[in-house]
Amino acid sequence: MRNLVSRAKEFAFAAHNAIEQRRKYTGEPYTVHLESVAMLVASVVDDEAMIAAAYLHDTVEDTDVTLADIENNFGCDVAYLVRYLSDISRPEDGNRAQRKHLDREHVARGDARVHTIKLADLIDNSATIQAYDPRFAKVYMQEKRLLLDDLDDGHPELLCRARAIVDEWLAESTGQ
Template structure:
């Protein structure tokens, strides 16, 4: 019941602002559903799965932490708060803001870190596939983020690590091929 309510709530919150998935133009709920499914693949903890559905609503919609607390209780609200970015545009450039958010996540519980790992996997896969240019910055940020997420689920951590390693290995192959074509050894 809790998980289904979270799914409906997140779907309505993202739909209310017309939010669509970047690159694919799918309804935004596709992403939280993917994150929740990954979390559900490693735990039957309904609060974690519910929080996975809700992980972007405070950042992206008109939903507040107080609303999450009221509708889903303190445990789900705490998990959502732990995975919600806390930086603001006035905090500085993107690199500075991402470091603030990384430090926030470093203090998160293993349960929240598991949700964030699933989020990272979903976003990384999508960005690598659809936006190679932005992927360079995004994957650098995610590589740093992995340093503070090791307390999350070990299988999701390994999966996220593999995506990052494969991305950098592929970039290295392209670099070597490009240099080889230019006669550089």
């Protein structure tokens, strides 16, 4: 029987490829992002559920896959992680700031494992946004600065990397 991580990777890749999802700025297959997040997580932990959830972290948010599908295929623990990694806000919840506030509160309710995966996601997304959309990066990096306050119990190595990325960008963008 294939291990949990291999099954999650295959499942996530199939779900994102089925909708032909591409990365916004690079046009690369979206699976490049999933692989990067999972590898960042795997670089600091050997927890199979966390690595599996890293592959699946955007699946419910971006595809037709439901949390029930995740639980049926990967169990309660992985479903718990994916639940708290998935944004809950909708356009009708208000402006971007209001929606991001709801999403921050939601991810904050997750445990340290959720926060570690979210840090890996932040690290990977920040590099792409900074490189390809400096104008949007001004908004995005401010949002991530706020998010970091809720991810304090994530893995210390990823927390340190994420803080450095956010702090360096904010210092450079404000000339401080």
